[in-house]
Amino acid sequence: MEAEVDNFGFQKADSDLDYIQYRLEYEIKTNHPDSADLELSPLAEEEKTVTVQLKSHITDS
Structure with missing residues (x-):
């Protein structure tokens, strides 16, 4: 169970970072x-x- 929770945490962090990268690229293209x-x-x-x-x-994991 603990490994599943850890794995979910890594997947969520990876997803969050992908979203942040997308948003930054979008903001740069839009504003500049x-x-x-x-x-x-x-x-x-x-x-x-x-x-x-x-x-x-x-x-x-």
């Missing part, structure tokens, strides 16, 4: 249309590694 060349920088190798580890932890 002249910054169309503005792009998010790709993840650094360390960030990619942590992302993979977190996703692995979530699926293992």
Whole structure:
């Protein structure tokens, strides 16, 4: 039961972060249309590694 609760918490956090990213991108495009060349920088190798580890932890739980 505890693992299910932890897994739900991770899934909710991941969903919340996705929504925040979407909203930020929308606000930037809406309020600063002249910054169309503005792009998010790709993840650094360390960030990619942590992302993979977190996703692995979530699926293992």
